[in-house]
Amino acid sequence: MKLQLEGKAGLADMSSDNERQNDIMVLAGNGRVSRESSSLTEGLDLASQSQLVEDKSLQSLRTSVLQTKADSTGVEGLGVSDLFSQGLNKFNRGEYRRAIEDFNQVLRINPDCAEAYHYRGRSRYKKGDYLGAIHDYSQVLRINPGNAEAYSNRGLVRAELGDRWGAMQDYKQALEIDSKHIKTYLNRSSLRVQLEDYQGAIADCNAVLHINPNLPKAYLNRGLARVELEDYQTAMEDYNQALKINPNLAEGYFNRGLNRVALGEYQDAIADFNQALQLNPNYTQAYLNRGYTRLQAGDNWGSLEDFDQALHLDPVSAKAYFSQMAPIFSNELEVVEDETQQLIQGLILQGNLRYESGDYQAALNAYNQALNLDPNNTEAYNRRSTVRSALRDYTGALEDLEKAKNLSLSNELVLQPIPVASVGTTAKEYYQQGLEKLQIGDFQGAIEDFNQVLQMNGNDATTLTCRGFAYRRLGDNQKAIADLHTAAELFHQQGDVKSSQEIAETIKKLQP
Template identity: 30%
Template sequence: MSQEYYNQGLEKLKQKNYKAAIEQFTHALQENPYFADAYRYRGLAYYESGDIYQAISDYSECLKLNPRNGEAYYCRALTRLELKNLPGSLDDIEKAINININYAAAYDLRGIVRRKQGYTTDAIANFKKAADLYLRQKDKENCRLCLEKIKQLQPKEYQTAIGQVTQESRHQQSKNQNLPIVSEDDYFTELLDKAERGDTPEALEDLNWLLLTDPQDGKAYCCRGIVRFKQGKYQEAISDFNQALGLDFRDAIVYRSRGKVRSHLGDFQGAIKDFNSAISMDPENTSVYVGRGNTYREMGNYIGAIEDYTKAIEYDSKNAHAYYNRGIAYTYIEEVQRAVDDCQRAISIFCEKEDWENYQTVLNHMKKFKSPSPEIQKTNDEVLRQRLLRLVGGHWAIAERLIEQAKHYYPGMSEEWYLETVIYDLERDKDDSN
C-alpha cells in the first residue's frame, strides 16, 4: 500500500501539486517509516512549496536510511544554499560527488557555491567540469548554461584570447603573447589525446556536440581541425582553422596546424606564411620550426630546412624529430657524415623516451647509409654540389634544372663537368650584375 501512495505522490509532484504530493508521501511513510525515497521526494515537495526547514529534515531522514543516496545530498545542498549556509552546502556537494564522480549537477552547484565564496578560479574549474559532463551526456542546454557562467567569470586576458575585446586589448594581447590553447586539465586536451591515440571518430563527435552548444567557440573549431587533419580530411581541416581565425581565436597552434595541412596539400607558400605567423606569436615553439623546415625540404630548399631544424635544436636539444629531419635534409645535399650523426642522435633520444616506433623508423633510414652510391663517394662532386646549392639559395630543384639544360646543350660530358659549367655560368652572371 505504501508503494501506491508513493506513486501517487510522484504523480502529484509532477503536476506541481505540492500539497497533495506531501499528503501522499506522508501516507506512504505512515505505512512504511523506512521508505527512504518517500522522505527524499517529500523533501523536494516541501522545498518547492517554500518550506525549507522541513525539506532539510526530510533529506536528513532519507540519508539516515540510505547514506549512499547522492541525490539526497545534492538536494540538501541546494536547500542549504537557500539558507546561505555555504559550508554546509559545500559539504553535502562533496559527499554527492564522492558517491558519483560524474554527477554533473553537483559540479555545477559547487561552482555556484565557490563563486559566492569568492573563489572565481575554482568556480570556473567546476563549471567547466560540469559542462564537460553535460556534453558527454548530450545535455546541450545545461552545457550551454555552464559555458555562459564561465564566460561571465573569465578574466579579461582570457577574453582577449578568444576575441571578445577591443582592438586596443588585442594589441596588449600581442605584447603578452596569446594564452595557451588549453590547460592540462582542459576538456580539449583530453579530446586531442584521444585523437592522438587513434580515437578520432569519438573525439570528432564530442567536438561536433560542443559546437552545436556554442557555435562561436573558436578553440573548438581549432581542435576539430586538428582531429580532421589526423583523419586525412585536409580540406575540412582548413575550413575549421579558417573558422577559428574568423572568430578571432588567433593562437599559434591554429597557424601551425593550418601550415601543416597546407604543406600536405602542396600549398607551400601558404604553409610558409602560416608558419611565419606562428613563429611571430610563439618564437620558441620547436614544432613550428620543424614544420616549416619540412615544408622547405619539400620545396627543395634544403639549406633553409637545415637552418630551421637547427633552430629547433637550439631551443630543445632533445628534439629527436628535428635531428632526424635535419639528417634527411643533409642526405639531399650529400653531407653524409652529418646525416649519419643526426640520425644517430635521433635514435638515441627515441630510445631514451622508449618511442620504439620512431626509433625503428630512423633505424630503417640509417640502413641506406651502409652502402653509399658511387656519386656520394666522389668527394669532388660533393663539394661542387654544395657550392652549387649555395649559389641557388638552397633550392636543389633549380640546380637540377640547370644541370639538365647543360646536359641538353653539351651531351656526353662527365657529371663533374656539368657541375663546374653551371657553377661557372652562375658566378659569371653574378659578377656581371655587380
C-alpha cells in the first residue's frame, strides 16, 4: 500500500524487515530509542511501584537526620528534623525549588546530613540542575562511601549529561555494594540499549526479573533491547507480560504499538496508541507515531489531527520528529540538522498532507510559512504553485514556477523524471501526474500527461492552463500563450470571469 503525497512518487510501504526496522526506529522521535520508551528511573519513587521495597541504602540515610543535635535550630526556631520533614513534604508535592530552600537550611546547621544532600540532589535533578545534583550525590558518598543509592542516582545524572563511561562506573560501584539493587539494573539496561549492547541490556533485565518477576519496567526494557535485535515476536511477549501485570501502563501500550508498526500490523498498532493516549492524553510521542501509522493505513485526516495535536502539546519534540521523518516522506537521503531547515521540512510536510486531503488554504498557509523562513526553497515554490493552481490563482502559480525555475538553474539541480503512466490511467490520474512532473521540473513529461487529459476532455481549462505553464518553462512562449488564450476563453464561457481575467493578465506578461 502506498500513500500518495502531492508532488512526489509517494511514501513507499516498508517492503522488507530491514527497511521496516530502519524506518520504525525513527518513529520514537529521539533517535533509535524514545525518551518515553527508555526513560531512566530517577530516585525510583518506589512508592509508585508496588512491586519494589525501599532500598536498604536509602533506609540507612534516614539515620543521618536523627544524628543531628536535638537543640540545633534554623530559621523561625525550627529544628533540623522539622526543616527536613518540611522539605521532604514539599519534594513529594513536586515543589522542588521550595524543598531545596529547606534542605539548604538543614545543611547550614548540619553540613554532614547525608539525607538532606540526597533529597536536594533529587530536587535539583527534577529542576534540570544536573551538575548540582551530581555535587549533592558526591557529598552523600563523601559521608557514606558505601551508599549504593547515591552511586545509582549519580550514574543516572551522568548518563543524562552524556557521560556514559562515568555512568557505567557508578552503576558498577552500586552493584558491587548491593548486588540486588533493582534500580541500578534498570538504569544500566537503558544505557546499554543506547550503547547498542543489547545482550547486556537483556542480562540486566533478567537479573531484575530474577529478583522480582512481577516488575513491568524490566519487561519493557527487555522488550526494547529485543526490538533492536529485530526479535519482534519475543519483544511482543515481553510487552504483553508487562501489560498483564499492569494494564494501565501507557508506556507499555506505546512500546507495543511501535513493535506492531515494525511488524506491519498498523491497525493493531493504532489500537495500542489509542490505549496509551486514553491513559495519558498528553503523550506527544504517541500522537506522532499514531499519526505516522495512520498515514501508512491511508487515514490522511486522522494523521493530520495527530500531528497538529503533537505540535500543540510539544512543538520542539514534534519539529524534531518531522525532521527525522522528512527523508522517509520526501525520498531524500540526508537528515537535515539545521533547526530552521527542520522546521521548513515539517511545514512542507504539513502542506503536502493538507493538499492531499483537499484543504488547499491550509496547505497554502504552510508553504507560505516555509517560504518566509527560506525565500530560496525551490520545493516550497513548486508545491505552492500547485496549490495556487488548484485555487485558480494562475498568476501566482506562474510566478512561483518562474521563481522555482530561476532557483533551479542557479543551483544546477539534477531532476529525476517520474515513470510514465500505466495502462488504464484515468484523466484525473494523468492530471495529477502532470502536476507532479511540473513540480520536479519534468516539463516534457508533464505536457505528455496533460495531452492525455485533453484527448479525453478538450475543454478542460485548468489542464490547458497547466500545459501552458509547462510550455513556458520549456521556453516555448508561442505554445504557452496559445494554451492560455484557449483556457481564458473556456473559463469565460463557463462563467468563471475571475480566472479568465487572471490568465489574460498572465498572457500580457508573456508577450514581448
